Amino acid sequence: MLDIARLLCGNLSTGEVLRHGRQTATMPSELLRFSQDKKPVVVWNTSRRCNLHCVHCYTESKDKVYPNELSHQEGVALIDQLADFGSPVLLLSGGEPLYRPDVLELAGYAAGRGLRVVISTNGTMITREKAFQIKEAKVSYVGVSLDGIGPVHDRFRGVKGAFEKSLQGIRNCQEAGVKVGLRFTITRQNRDQIEGIFRLVEEEKIPRVCFYHLVYAGRGKHTARIVMEPKETRSLVDLIFQKTRELYQKGLETEVLTVDNHADAPHLYMTLLKEDPARAEEVYKLLLWNGGNNSGIAIGCVDEQGFVHPDQFWRSHSLGNVRERPFGDIWRDTSDPLMAGLKDRKALLEGRCSTCRFLEICNGNFRVRAEAASGRVWAPDPACYLTDQEINAPVPVEAVA
Numbered sequence: 001m002l003d004i005a006r007l008l009c010g011n012l013s014t015g016e017v018l019r020h021g022r023q024t025a026t027m028p029s030e031l032l033r034f035s036q037d038k039k040p041v042v043v044w045n046t047s048r049r050c051n052l053h054c055v056h057c058y059t060e061s062k063d064k065v066y067p068n069e070l071s072h073q074e075g076v077a078l079i080d081q082l083a084d085f086g087s088p089v090l091l092l093s094g095g096e097p098l099y100r101p102d103v104l105e106l107a108g109y110a111a112g113r114g115l116r117v118v119i120s121t122n123g124t125m126i127t128r129e130k131a132f133q134i135k136e137a138k139v140s141y142v143g144v145s146l147d148g149i150g151p152v153h154d155r156f157r158g159v160k161g162a163f164e165k166s167l168q169g170i171r172n173c174q175e176a177g178v179k180v181g182l183r184f185t186i187t188r189q190n191r192d193q194i195e196g197i198f199r200l201v202e203e204e205k206i207p208r209v210c211f212y213h214l215v216y217a218g219r220g221k222h223t224a225r226i227v228m229e230p231k232e233t234r235s236l237v238d239l240i241f242q243k244t245r246e247l248y249q250k251g252l253e254t255e256v257l258t259v260d261n262h263a264d265a266p267h268l269y270m271t272l273l274k275e276d277p278a279r280a281e282e283v284y285k286l287l288l289w290n291g292g293n294n295s296g297i298a299i300g301c302v303d304e305q306g307f308v309h310p311d312q313f314w315r316s317h318s319l320g321n322v323r324e325r326p327f328g329d330i331w332r333d334t335s336d337p338l339m340a341g342l343k344d345r346k347a348l349l350e351g352r353c354s355t356c357r358f359l360e361i362c363n364g365n366f367r368v369r370a371e372a373a374s375g376r377v378w379a380p381d382p383a384c385y386l387t388d389q390e391i392n393a394p395v396p397v398e399a400v401a
C-alpha cells in the first residue's frame with residue numbers, strides 16, 4: 001500500500017514516523033506500514049457468499065450458502081487470537097461481509113479488544129440504518145468497491161443498479177459519521193474510468209481512494225480479457241499521480257493510495273527525483289521502512305473456514321487452521337517453505353527482480369502474480385513496468401545511507 005498523496009504531495013517525514021517509535025503498538029493507523037516490528041494486518045474473509053458477481057473476484061464468490069464457515073464463537077476466538085498476538089488491524093472482507101448477520105457484532109467485539117476494524121464491502125447493503133449500526137460497532141473505516149461510474153461498474157459487478165446502491169451506501173456512511181472511501185481495481189475493462197473516479201471523489205467529498213492493481217487470482221485470472229500491458233499500467237499510475245496533485249492544488253487533502261504493485265514505489269521515487277531530489281531522498285527512506293510487498297510478513301489472511309494464508313490471494317496455499325492452532329503460532333512458524341521464503345525472499349527471487357536496484361523498496365512485488373503467469377513462485381512479477389535501464393542504474397548513495 002503506497003500513500004501517494006502524503007509521499008508525493010504532502011510532507012510526511014521520517015521524523016514524524018520516528019516520533020511514534022516505529023512500533024506497531026504505538027503507531028497511528030496511517031503510519032503502521034512504516035513500523036519496524038511489522039505485526040500483520042489480517043484480512044478475514046468472514047463469509048464467501050456475495051450478492052454480486054464481479055468479473056475479478058479473487059474468492060470466486062456466488063450468492064449461495066457455503067459450507068463449514070467459522071461460527072460466531074469461532075469468530076470470537078479468532079479475534080481473541082489476533083488481539084493476543086498484537087495484530088493492529090482486522091479487515092472484515094468476504095464475499096460480502098455484510099451478508100453475514102453477526103458481522104457487526106464481531107466488529108464491535110474486535111474493536112473492544114483493541115483492534116482497528118475495517119470493512120471491505122461492495123456497499124450495496126449499507127442502508128441508512130446499517131450505516132448507523134456500523135458507527136455503533138466502532139468500525140474505523142469502510143472501503144466500498146467501485147470499479148467505474150454507472151453502467152461500467154454494473155457490468156463489472158454483474159448486477160444492474162449496483163452502482164447506485166453502492167453510492168447510496170457511501171452517502172449513508174457519511175451521514176452516519178463513518179469514514180468511508182473507494183476501492184477501485186485497475187483492469188483492461190475499466191482503465192478509462194480513473195478520471196471519473198477522481199471527479200466522484202471530489203463531488204461527493206470522499207476522503208480516501210485506493211487504486212488496486214489486479215492480482216491474478218480467482219475470477220481475476222491472468223487473461224488478456226482483463227490484464228493490462230505494463231506500459232499501460234505505468235501511464236495510469238502517472239495519471240493517478242497527476243490527478244492527486246490536482247486535488248492538492250485545489251486544497252483537497254484526499255488520501256490517495258495505490259495497492260498491490262510495488263513497482264509504484266520506485267516509480268514514485270524516480271518521479272520525485274526529477275523534481276525535488278532532497279524530498280526524493282526523504283521519501284526513499286520511508287519506502288525502505290515500508291519494505292514493498294509484505295505478504296507473509298505484515299499482511300495475512302484467514303479465510304471463511306479458518307485456513308491461514310500468506311495474503312488473501314494465496315487461497316491455494318494454507319499454512320494451518322485457526323480451529324487447530326492459534327493464529328500467532330501459525331504466523332511465526334516458518335517450517336512451511338513458502339512462508340519461510342516470503343519472510344526472507346531476496347535470495348530466492350529470479351530474473352530481473354533478483355538484481356533490481358529497487359529490491360529493498362519493492363521486495364520482488366507480488367509472488368501470486370508471478371506464479372499465475374509463469375508457474376514459478378519466485379519468477380519476476382509480470383506486472384512490473386519499470387525498464388531494464390531503470391532497475392539497473394545505480395541508486396544514488398545518499399538514498400541508501
Ligand code: SF4
Nearest residue numbers: 353356362364365384
Ligand atoms: S524488477 Fe522486480 S523488484 Fe524490481 S521493481 Fe520490478 S518487480 Fe520490483
